[in-house]
Amino acid sequence: QGNASFKSGNWADAVGHYSAAVVADRTEPTYPLNRAAAYLKLGKYRDAERDCTTVLSLDDKNVKALFRRAQARIALESLPEAEKGKELIFSDATVKSSDYIAPPLTHFALIRAWNALPAPQDRYALLLRISPESLPALFKNSLEPDFLMSMLRTFKAVASPSTSINLSRLMCDLPSIPRFNTILLFLSPEEKRLVVAVWHAIDPTEHNEGRHAWGL
Numbered sequence: 001q002g003n004a005s006f007k008s009g010n011w012a013d014a015v016g017h018y019s020a021a022v023v024a025d026r027t028e029p030t031y032p033l034n035r036a037a038a039y040l041k042l043g044k045y046r047d048a049e050r051d052c053t054t055v056l057s058l059d060d061k062n063v064k065a066l067f068r069r070a071q072a073r074i075a076l077e078s079l080p081e082a083e084k085g086k087e088l089i090f091s092d093a094t095v096k097s098s099d100y101i102a103p104p105l106t107h108f109a110l111i112r113a114w115n116a117l118p119a120p121q122d123r124y125a126l127l128l129r130i131s132p133e134s135l136p137a138l139f140k141n142s143l144e145p146d147f148l149m150s151m152l153r154t155f156k157a158v159a160s161p162s163t164s165i166n167l168s169r170l171m172c173d174l175p176s177i178p179r180f181n182t183i184l185l186f187l188s189p190e191e192k193r194l195v196v197a198v199w200h201a202i203d204p205t206e207h208n209e210g211r212h213a214w215g216l
Helices: 002-007 012-023 032-042 044-059 063-077 079-089 107-115 121-130 132-139 145-158 164-176 178-185 190-204 209-214
Strands: none
Touching: 002 032, 012 032, 032 044, 032 063, 032 132, 044 063, 063 132, 063 190, 107 121, 107 132, 107 145, 121 145, 121 164, 132 164, 145 164, 145 178, 145 190, 164 178, 164 190, 164 209, 190 209
């Protein structure tokens, strides 16, 4: 029930269902992890941070918990703590803590930071610093086909088993940006092949429901 409520956008109801599950079984990390995602959608960042910390006490290698806690801390402007969480996520092959880049707050700031970071790993790390719920306000009506393709080329370049979860999240979040559907309608055959290639790199089984928003 919690997952159904979350998928339909009823995040407050989802919190209620996940809370009931947490009470029923406090040893299962999935419940507070899912509740944290709902709290992020509701803007309840302190609650999300607390739930992610709970998850990590049960499973200290949980990448989703590390990432969501970093999102919450960034939203709370706890940047040193957020940086620490990001460093754990990126420990294999992205930016180091000394290279920390604050999440861009405007579309102009994003484009400027993007152009200053030509390496795919750094661009990927930059996008991970943006909370999903802020994407529509960040882009407004400024998403351009060239930038969307640049993001997709970045995703393809960094795709691996260790990045698949975060890449899937990013691909599922991008359709929430204004003008996305319009741009999707006018993709060239080559651009459509790139979309397919990225999704295949993320999930070769082709079972990810996020594919549907991309016309797949």
